Amino acid sequence: MESGHRIEAALDAAFARIETPAGPPKLAAAMRHAVFGAGQRIRPRLCLAVAMACGDDMPAATDSAAVAIEVLHCASLVHDDMPCFDNADIRRGKPTVHRVYGEPLAVLTGDALIVLAFQTLARGVVAAPERMGRLVDIVAAAIGAPAGLCAGQAWESEPEVDLAEYHRAKTGVLFAAATEAGGAAAGHPDPVAWRTLGAKLGEAYQVADDLRDVAADPERLGKPRGQDAALGRPNAVAELGVVGAITRLKALVGEAVGSIPPCPGREALQAHILDETGRFVPKELARQAA
Template sequence: MSAPFDLSAWVRVRRTEIEALLEARLPQPVAAEDPGRLIESMRYSLLSPGKRLRPLLGLAAAEALGHPLDEPVRVATAAIELVHCYSLVHDDLPAMDDDDLRRGRPTNHKVYGDAMAILAGDGLLTLAFGWVAEAGALASKDEPGKALPYLEATRLLAEASGLSGMVRGQARDLGEPAPTTMDEADRLHAEKTGALFRAAVEIGAVVAGAAPRERAALARFGQAYGVAFQHADDLADHEHAALAGQARTRLTDLTAEAVRALDGFGPSAAPLRALAEALARQA
């Protein structure tokens, strides 16, 4: 009988690898080449302590398919963290959520000012797409055809972070009343949070060479996990208190749905299963 999967150990190793990649690939601030402390501002937010959950999910999806976690895969999945970080920098601005603290530290605009925070977010977003392109170049160095999955990864990232996903969800959150039904909450969460989670898992699948059926299953996992994650986050923050009971039930249902999506995968999908089961325990 095999030993139970050690999620904590897996996360510790993978997160350390992600942190090292982010640190190494993000430019270093040199005063003469960092006007307005732009790079310093980008590094301040990106390298602050975080869960790195989105790149973790991308790597776990590649692992589920038995693909080696080579440099192109690592770079492409790390790019998702840049998009997530940009969204946090912009969300914290006075014109958005007007938050003073993020991860226990002053938010970017409190340290560098509103204008530089906007530019730092812009820099992180555009750099993310550069990283995916670089990953494609690395993967196709000897075989040009190997760049194609990274083109699809670029499309997925643009779709999830833009008008069909995260930006649309933020606009809905700002422009509409707070959700009063679970359907409204699900729709908001699917756009604002779920889209990027789904993209993280699907990008990991695509660059790992997933067959259509495998990709579809992993996309279902990512979608269910992402919406469940936001329900768990709302419960922890006491958001939408009137829906708390329904949100707990929905969280349980969605994490079960995520686990079912992995039925066609073997032991290599243990990290994904364990991540979903850990989320379910927050209900």
């Protein structure tokens, strides 16, 4: 099954277990609003790509890991968009959760999605308890303190922020979790060896996001541009300039591809990553830096 269809099927299955008449309908609707739509599923696709490069001997475990990573990402977006943080009106080309369902339900939606990540892991990896502990630890570290998504969001409240540290916690950590979880789900003997790949790709993606924030078409971006400058957030373009940011992005991709550990599908994975990351930079800026 093509990875995109596989991820959507796994997400549908996870939601089918929680969308019952016994639960509050608006909460279920808000959770679905947060997860389904125009998302690119970059992180779960990366998780699947690593697992498949390692042999993908237990697809149920791989699918549950990919779902956990994606719903954690969606939870972070719901909270990030709220008035206490970015106060965003649009996400993925549609109104944000708190604009549609209100702030109380948006808080609960993000919380419930975090819990759903662990529920999905518990069900999907039950046949391989020896892999469960590692996967739970990977996912928990990616969302909490001292270096998970919560920490990344918290850096925005500090008076001084190191750009690289901010990028690692805000974006890189979930990419690193995706690659490590893909290896762990497939039974790779050293899942930690996959962290560098994800960490480098995550930092590259954040640099690309900073470039898009400066120059991308808002309609294609799915949210207003110029948000970093408006909110005083760290931004690679502000620090390095356009050409410097693109140079940094390309260097990170090269480091990521070079870090892939030995596995049956190493060459195919390298080619896949180079193809995917080739679309990171907005065309307008790619021409400018050429």
